[in-house]
Amino acid sequence: MNLWLPAASSNAPETDRLLWALLLMSCVVLALVFTLLLRYIVKYRATSPLDRGSVSQKTWRLEVGWTAATLVVFFGLFVWGADLYVRLFQPPQQALKIYVVGKQWMWKVEHAGGQREINALHVPLGRPVQLLMTSEDVIHDFSIPAFRIKHDVLPGRYEALWFTATRPGRYQLYCTQFCGLDHAKMTGSVVVLSQPDYANWLARNGDDSTLAAQGQALYMRYGCSGCHGGNGVGGGASGSTVRAPALVGLYGSPVALAGGTTVIADDRYLHDSIVMPQSEVVAGYEPIMPSYAGQIDEEGLLKLIAYIQSLAAQANP
């Protein structure tokens, strides 16, 4: 029986400290309650001749006292837990992005260089990694106990999870949101490699083309260039108006929508614009783009987004 769980991410020791504090608090309260309970039931057992004296009728001082004490302790715990949690929402700017697609019942991982894995995730040591996750079917959950993190993986959405691995090794990966028949088989391992080993691993498993290059091939195959132009330069005149907006420099920049609102062209926006093009139409364009829902799978969408992202990088070197 191994009662030790490795703490292999920068977040893990901090979460453990919180858990130890919770354990300590629980033991203190439990000791208090059980001591009083046992003391009273022995001391004041019916057969005990002990003189009980007078019983105070004024209870409100005690009541207010322990209510206030509980509130203060609870507020402290809230702040502590919240502080660590807020950091999970703040990935470093330079985090290495890796894409994860969950489906019944496997994890598919896509690296920017085109490397693909199934039920495994290789990450470098000491470098922040941000996972961008989506599901092809039901809700899953990507959980790495050694990193003390997990997050649900939803269909139709990108959910993010970030960590910095601090110990090389192989750690268990689970799906922790019940997802049907083989939920218990939807496991794998996260392998933390030193940076040189990671570079080797990338090189050994490298495809000929990067994720963006594969995306470019899809861009041509699905006829996106017909409206958005070769290399996403936009154009395609339709009568007096331009049919489709340019994609160069789009990623990460604000987009004015037909409704008057503005959104940032992030992964979610690009994803939804391909599968639900009518929902957020760019101001000044007709809603004529057909939906690709059901035609391009989640991995294909990731590749297209990677391609569009690469166009932005070219535009702003």
Added chain:
Amino acid sequence: MNSTAADTDIAVPRGQTEGSYLTDGYSVRSWLLSTDHKRIAMLYLASITFFFFIGGAAAALVRLNLIVPEGLLGSAEAYNRLFTMHGVIMVWFFLVPAVPVTLGNFMIPLMLGARDLAFPRLNLLSWYLFMAGGVVTLWALFSGGLDTGWTFYTPLSTAYAKGHVVMAVVGIFISGFSSIATGLNFIVTIHQLRAPGLTWYRLPVFIWSMYSLSVLLVLATPVLAITLVLLAFERLFHIGIFDPAIGGDPLLFQHLFWFYSHPAVYMMILPGFGVVSEIIPAFARKSLFGYKFVVWASVSIAVISFFVWGHHMYVAGTSLYSALLFSILSYLVAVPSAIKVFNWLGTLHKGYISFDAPMLYALGFVGLFTIGGLTGLWVAALAADVHLTQTYFVVAHFHYIMVGAMVSAFFGGLHYWWPKITGRMYPEMWARIAALIMFIGFNLTFFPQFILGYLGMPRRYFSYPPEFQVLNVLSSAGATILAAAYLLPLGYLVWSLLYGDKAPANPWRATGLEWKTPSPPPTVNFLVTPVVTTGPYEYPPPERTSG
């Protein structure tokens, strides 16, 4: 405490001076069409006992499967259907109704000095709705079952799960109307049918907790009903509500579901608070410490519990700010629960404590509820929950509350009022042994699961990595002890129906109107309407005896 007024204008109904509600007709019809709250409570008692053992059998098979890492049952499909069945039956057909429909149904009119509930026919209808829902759900479970878990998360339940999802949902939907009708009945009864002199602050805490519970039943259950209808519509007609592939939002389901299901947790535990608040003063021979604080703690739990549902969704993909808000509200709802524990301890202080079986169950409740409540603080802390949620830690936490504490309270209440309900005493020694075994068996079963959860073992796993085996075997071993503790009362309580000693009207020398009428009570409850002149729990210090 309560003097009975010999009002001459209250006529004693036909032939009721000698018999009890049990001797008022022996035909099947006299039970199945009875509008007597006591007989209906007995119908419910038989029904929920049946459901409890069905749900328990499913749990036994779940624990059996987990003895070996690769899964002893050999079929993930069977395992998934078993834990779904366990959850569905236990939550909707045992835990939520258990105390209210049996002990509540029986005791509320007696504790109020009333003839019956406000709407006796509605009460009977509630039982039929409950049984109709139960039969439909059982049909779904036994004709092949379903593998969604009791939480029915979408789009798994609407687009991917095989099995009888809609039928199970229809069963739960029907039984929901039983909950709503019962809640309404209790609220009106408590408002309208209190005996002369029985003011709100003279009500036993059990009545207050039944009142708080009823408010939850009436306000939350309709939301569940709507949610289940939407689920069925999406599954049957592919109307996009929750499934993003057809334009829905999967998190919408979770919001709606937990908006019911979090208050549902308090529906399960509030009656437990009520039962224990009756038992502890009775066996400590002392007034309940901080009566008004205990009362208002129940009410505030009922109110705040509507605003904490989001703490089930810290890792589900909701916004950061909503998570922060739900975390602080979750700590807030824990305060009144803590207050209650301290008040029960305060009641013991300077008491004259005796250890009859009901008291043992009540003390067990306090211990298990404290552990369950404290671990609730772990999962309310945002970053801690990120690690612990969806693992066995959560399984252990909510079983401590819902099974450890709540079932202890149910058994405590059942033993406490058994003489009143049946007119028979149960065998005290056996009952004390059962209470003890239940406490030990429960801890053996569920304590290892806290450690499993910290180590990362996910819930709802048919098979698991071999390093978790030792703790799983421990847990399964504990479950056999727990099963024995549940079967024991079934045996000796049935025995006591036939051979138990005749119970006096007030075997515990307890306060409360229910003890002012014979055991078992006559059909009319009180031959003369009681008049209340004092508060509850006015226990005089016992006269000096050799003990």
